[in-house]
Amino acid sequence: MNHAQLTALGRALRLLGEHGEALTADTPEAKLHEVRADLKRALDQLEESVTTAAPSTRCPEHPNGPVDSAAPDLCLLCETRRRTARRAEYSGGPLPARPAEPVQSRYGVRGDRPQPQQRWLPEQWTGQTWQLCGTPRRDRREAELYIAAQLRGPHAAMAYRLVHEFTDYEVLRVWGTPVRVDIEPMGGV
Numbered sequence: 001m002n003h004a005q006l007t008a009l010g011r012a013l014r015l016l017g018e019h020g021e022a023l024t025a026d027t028p029e030a031k032l033h034e035v036r037a038d039l040k041r042a043l044d045q046l047e048e049s050v051t052t053a054a055p056s057t058r059c060p061e062h063p064n065g066p067v068d069s070a071a072p073d074l075c076l077l078c079e080t081r082r083r084t085a086r087r088a089e090y091s092g093g094p095l096p097a098r099p100a101e102p103v104q105s106r107y108g109v110r111g112d113r114p115q116p117q118q119r120w121l122p123e124q125w126t127g128q129t130w131q132l133c134g135t136p137r138r139d140r141r142e143a144e145l146y147i148a149a150q151l152r153g154p155h156a157a158m159a160y161r162l163v164h165e166f167t168d169y170e171v172l173r174v175w176g177t178p179v180r181v182d183i184e185p186m187g188g189v
Helices: 003-022 029-049 076-091 142-152
Strands: 121-126 131-132 161-164 170-175
Touching: 003 029, 003 076, 121 142, 142 161
Parallel strands: none
Antiparallel strands: 121 131, 121 161, 161 170
16 A cells, blocks of 8 residues: 555545544435445545455464464464474474584584674773764764764863774774873872
């Protein structure tokens, strides 16, 4: 259902709701014919917007799957899975697993590993440690512009740095000079 169909159908149903609220025992015949025409128009719009067959099961995973009348959700596929699980419980354990295919490498194949993602992390010096400020960026220029805006802000830190993250971390650029600040007054004396 596209947006235009959804809007038109909503408008038609709201109009029918208004008709329903206005109905009384002495509603004239002409008004009832108008309600009938609006109801027919809403049904026609609904007929145009529905493109798939009505679901044959109550299963959200397989709405048009095969039907099992004994299943609570009428889904044969899900009921078969549940019966297999119950049968495994009664027989004393899980069903025997199929033999696994040999693995080429103990580290898996390339497709199984996630691809490294390149990000730029803006960090600020808190006086004790480097701390992430702002969200990691996918674009280096955007991260540098963010740090430049932070430097111009009213509560700028004494130093900022841009860290490149790509399977490892590499400090790309540092703005300012990080100075270690002792949190104890008078140097902890």
